Amino acid sequence: MxxxxxxxxxxxxxxxxxxxxxxxxxxxxxxxxxxxxxxxxxxxxxxxxxxxxxxxxxxxxxxxxxxxxxxxxxxxxxxxxxxxxxxxxxxxxxxxxxxxxxxxxxSVDDLTLAVSQGLERRRLSLEARRLQAIEAEARRLTEEKARLEELDKAKRQFIRLVTHEMQAPVAAIQNYLQLILDGYVPPENQPEIIGKCMARAQEEMDLIADLLELGQLQVLAKPLKTTPVHLEGLLVAVMDNLRTQAEQKNLRFDLNITPDLPPVMGAPEHFKSVWTNLIANAIKYTPAGGAVTISLRCDNEQVIGEVSDTGIGIPLEDQPRLFTEFFRAANAKALDVPGTGLGLAIVRQIIAAAGGSITVQSEVGRGATFRFSLPAAKKQAEC
Ligand SMILES: Nc1ncnc2c1ncn2[C@@H]1O[C@H](COP(=O)(O)OP(=O)(O)OP(=O)(O)O)[C@@H](O)[C@H]1O
Ligand SMILES: [Mg+2]
Missing domain, CATH: 3.40.50.2300 (Response regulator)
Incomplete structure (x- = not known):
């Protein structure tokens, strides 16, 4: 008192x-x-x-x-x-x-009693409030701890996977070179073996490039410089890069693009990477003679992009893990086409950083459709 x-x-x-x-x-x-x-x-x-x-x-x-x-x-x-x-x-x-x-x-006694009881009540309610705040803080800390532990576990698993993936091409190169050093490869066969070494070295370089991109995206939860980007404009450049691959497999390409689409906010390089990864996958996982359809439209202030193919498809049980690092479905691995399983993880991060989302719909043997939606840039969002 x-x-x-x-x-x-x-x-x-x-x-x-x-x-x-x-x-x-x-x-x-x-x-x-x-x-x-x-x-x-x-x-x-x-x-x-x-x-x-x-x-x-x-x-x-x-x-x-x-x-x-x-x-x-x-x-x-x-x-x-x-x-x-x-x-x-x-x-x-x-x-x-x-x-x-x-x-x-x-009386003075009445007054003193009422005041001392009143002050005691205040002391108790302040104490109760303090305890509530401590309890809330304790709950928050427990949740934060669980979240950090989860993150730490994911990181350790990621490092294990990366090391494993990075070892494979180097080990293969070492084996090939050892064969040459030990004199098992006659000079006329050496170019072929060195060619294989080059291919594995290229795989390693691709993996490192993917990891660098992924690392950069994780550090910059949002791209440093965001500008309004027209996704349809980037498509032309990406298709140019992938044309030879598509032609080699005799794939038909259909484009359905709504005119006058609003831009989305982000870094052009990142969105180029989204198109490249999705279209490269469609080409990679579709047998010769198939078709790839790309569409872009706007609905409810969202720009919606779709890359759809007539390829091998993805087993339903594998679909939830598709966007995690290094995951590759068994039917894709069986094809014997190179891949590290990082492409879709990169795509997911770029889309999430731009405030959007991505989903997949597929049945084994009946193709796959990847659909992303991104918020249209504010000023031109009428659609
Ligand atoms: N269009 C598709 N059709 C069928 N399966 C697909 C398709 N796109 C992706 N997948 C499946 O998703 C997996 C992950 O794709 P992702 O692009 O991340 O990796 P990747 O293509 O195997 O390798 P990279 O890192 O070189 O792109 C693929 O291995 C494949 O199993
Ligand atoms: Mg890929």
Whole structure:
């Protein structure tokens, strides 16, 4: 109770002074306000634990004042002083959040008891609030710890996978070179073996390039410089790069692009990577003579892109893991076409960083459709 700050709000200065004289010797600091307005001003300057307030003051009702005081600090204890007690008034005051009631005239003992109980109540409710805050913080920390552990586990697994993937081409190159060094390869066959070494070295370089891109995306949750990007414009450049591969397999390409599409926000290089990965996959996993359809449209302020093929498809049970690093479905591995399983992980990150999402629909042997949607850039979002 020591050092507690009390405010008496009463237009009768005699009552105010009487209360101050009674409470000051108990180590309480007592301030006085002789009107509701002055009382509110003092409350707003802060620091009060308890108010004793007259329920009948000119111009303002003590009951309304309780609401205002509690709007400022819900833990300030309000004790009503009234000249005449009516049950109705008491009920109303308590409903408004008053803690107790003193009826004039009251003795020093009545006053001391009400004030000390009121201060105890404040102490308990502040303590309860502090405990609630500690509990909430403890819950948050437990969740954060679980999240970090999960992240750490994923990271360790990722490093294991990367090491494994990076070892394979180097080990193959070593074996080939060892064969040459040990004299098992006649000079006329050496170019073929060296060619194989070159192919594996290229695989390693591709893997490193993918890892670098992935690493960069993870660090920059959002690309550094985002500009409005027209996805249809990038498509031309990507198709040029992939044309030879597509022609070699005699694949038909169909493009359905809605005119006047709004741009999306992001880095052009990243979106180029999205097209490259999705279209390269469609080419890679579609047998010769098949078809690849690319479409781009706008719906509900989202730009929606689709790359669809008539290829080998993806088993349903593999689809949930498709966008995780290094995952390759068994039917893709069986094809004996090179791949590290990083392409779709990169695509997913780029799309997520731009605020979009990507899904896949596929049946084994009946092709696959990858559909992404990205929010249209704000200004031109009418679609
Ligand atoms: N169009 C598709 N048709 C069938 N399977 C696909 C298709 N696209 C992706 N997949 C499956 O998803 C897996 C992951 O694709 P992702 O692009 O991440 O890796 P990748 O093509 O194997 O290798 P890379 O990292 O070189 O792109 C593939 O290995 C394949 O199993
Ligand atoms: Mg790929």
């Amino acid at each position: 020591h050092n507690a700050k009390i405010l008496v709000i009463d237009d009768e200065i005699g009552i105010c002074e009487g209360i101050r004289r009674a409470l000051a010797p108990q180590g309480l600091s007592v301030d006085i306000a002789t009107s509701g307005a002055e009382g509110m001003q003092k409350i707003q300057s802060g620091g009060y634990d308890l108010t004793l307030l007259d329920i009948m003051m000119p111009g303002v009702s003590g009951i309304d004042l309780i609401t205002e005081i509690h709007r400022h600090d819900p833990e300030i204890v309000c004790i009503i002083i009234t000249g005449y007690a009516t049950v109705e008034l008491a009920v109303q005051a308590i409903k408004q959040g008053a803690y107790d009631f003193l009826t004039k005239p009251f």
